């Protein structure tokens with residue numbers, strides 16, 4: 001048997017060419033999973049995970065940003081932190097204005 005790609009002489013049992021790594025007819029017939037395909041699969045999974053992570057980061061960053069950006073209201077009377085949109089201080093009950 002010879003490699004269809006580089007012409008290297010291969011043992012009849014070889015699933016892949018020893019020289020160039022291309023899958024032989026024997027390998028195709030034996031339905032051997034290609035390591036390249038596997039690589040692609042891993043690559044795909046990794047990039048999906050990376051994208052998910054990016055999205056999560058984005059969300060977390062936004063959340064942190066909003067909470068740092070002082071969406072919270074500091075009470076002028078007691079200095080307590082109150083949620084944005086609060087009308088009265090949750091700590092001392094004074095009006096937040």
Ligand SMILES: [Zn+2]
Nearest residue numbers: 003006017020
């Ligand atoms: Zn070859």
Ligand SMILES: [Zn+2]
Nearest residue numbers: 075078089092
């Ligand atoms: Zn207060």
